[in-house]
Amino acid sequence: MHHKILFSGPVGAGKTTAIAAISDVTPVVTEARARDRTRLMKPHTTVAMDYGVMELEGGDKVHLYGTPGQPRFDFMWEILAEGGLGIILLIDNSAADAMYRLRHFLDAFDEVIRRTSLVVGITKMDLAPTPTLADYSERLEQAGIRAPVLEVDARSADDVALLIEALLYTIDPGLDAGDPRAETAQ
Numbered sequence: 001m002h003h004k005i006l007f008s009g010p011v012g013a014g015k016t017t018a019i020a021a022i023s024d025v026t027p028v029v030t031e032a033r034a035r036d037r038t039r040l041m042k043p044h045t046t047v048a049m050d051y052g053v054m055e056l057e058g059g060d061k062v063h064l065y066g067t068p069g070q071p072r073f074d075f076m077w078e079i080l081a082e083g084g085l086g087i088i089l090l091i092d093n094s095a096a097d098a099m100y101r102l103r104h105f106l107d108a109f110d111e112v113i114r115r116t117s118l119v120v121g122i123t124k125m126d127l128a129p130t131p132t133l134a135d136y137s138e139r140l141e142q143a144g145i146r147a148p149v150l151e152v153d154a155r156s157a158d159d160v161a162l163l164i165e166a167l168l169y170t171i172d173p174g175l176d177a178g179d180p181r182a183e184t185a186q
């Protein structure tokens with residue numbers, strides 16, 4: 001089985017980093033030299049997409065796509081979301097307007113989120129402890145969205161794997177082979 005998952009979220013949240021950390025193949029990246037405000041944050045930014053693959057134990061493959069964070073490339077968001085099982089939104093907690101950015105992406109992907117599944121990963125909590133995970137959960141609740149919110153470091157393959165597992169579990173608990181309840185149910 002082939003699955004497709006989309007990573008999105010604002011500039012610098014760690015989408016490219018996360019896909020590179022977890023991919024079993026050399027990821028395809030479309031990085032260009034950043035200009036304007038983005039350059040103050042980091043030298044490169046995604047201009048089209050990221051792509052990587054994660055192989056599951058049973059032989060299933062999860063194709064991982066990452067969007068550009070910059071709004072000027074937002075025409076790519078819808079294209080990349082097509083056919084996906086769900087979306088992982090990464091939010092950089094060290095950004096002053098982190099909560100506003102979450103709302104912006106919830107709005108942008110509203111249709112996809114309601115049709116599929118969502119997991120939210122908060123990055124850079126080592127740099128900024130607030131807002132808290134509870135703050136994010138509350139904001140999601142206000143928007144009428146139920147989704148797991150996890151603290152992650154996009155550089156950590158284990159953390160990224162947790163996000164993907166959470167999404168797969170949200171879609172179909174049977175996909176989570178590590179769940180002991182799945183065995184007792186047989």
Ligand SMILES: Nc1nc2c(ncn2[C@@H]2O[C@H](COP(=O)(O)OP(=O)(O)OP(=O)(O)O)[C@@H](O)[C@H]2O)c(=O)[nH]1
Binds near residue numbers: 011
């Ligand atoms: N300190 C810290 N740094 C992190 C963490 N997660 C990611 N980073 C760093 O944050 C930066 C994220 O950059 P990218 O992966 O290019 O971000 P992106 O979301 O792809 O950004 P765009 O493509 O520009 O939209 C990298 O330098 C990572 O090493 C974290 O939890 N803590």
Ligand SMILES: [Mg+2]
Binds near residue numbers: 016017045050066068
């Ligand atoms: Mg990127």
